[in-house]
Amino acid sequence: MKIMNCPLNGPRNISEFVYGGEVKTMPNALTCSDKEWAEYVFYSENTVRVVTEWWFHSPSGYWFIAERHTASDEILKTYDPSELFNKRVEFESAPASVEEKPV
Template identity: 85%
Template sequence: MKIMNCPLNGPRNISEFVYGGEVKTMPNHQTCSDKEWAEYVFYSDNTIRIITEWWYHAASGYWFIAERHTASDEILKTYDPSELFNQRVDFESKPELAEEQSV
C-alpha cells in the first residue's frame, strides 16, 4: 500500500488522492492565444525529474502541493499551497465576450 502525507490530514492511503496536474506558471488568461492556453492546460514536459504537482485529498476536499520524482514515483515532500502562492486569481470574461453574451 502506498502512503502519501497530506499536510492537513497526515499519512493517508494513496487511493484517497486525485492528481491535479503540474504546478506551472499560468499565462494571462485574458491576453494569451488559444494555443498558449491549450499548451498550459494539456501539455507537460514528461521528463525524468522531480516535479511539483497539485494533489487533492478527496475525503477532506483539500488541495495541496507535492514534489514527486517521475521515475521512481517517490513523493519527496508535501505542503500547503500558501507556501508558494499568496494571491488568488479571479477569472473574468473578456470584455468582448461579455458584450456578445448579453446580446
C-alpha cells in the same frame, strides 16, 4: 500499499488522493494564443525530473502541493499551497461582447 503524506491529515492510503496536474503559471487567458493555452491546460513536459504537482485529498476536500520524482515515483515533499500562493488569484473578466446589430 502506497502512502502519501497529506499536510492536513497526515499519512493516508494513496487511493484517497486525486491527481490535479502540474503547478504552472497560468498565461493571461485574454491575450495568450490558443497554442499557449492548450499547452497550459493539456501538455506536460514528461521528462525525468522532480515535478511540482497539485494533489487533492478527497475525504477532506483539501488541495495541496507535492514534489514527486517522475522516474522513481517517490514523493519527496508535500505542503500547503499557501507556501506558494499567498494572495487570491484574480481572473480578469472578459471584455463584454459586442452586440450584433440586425442588418
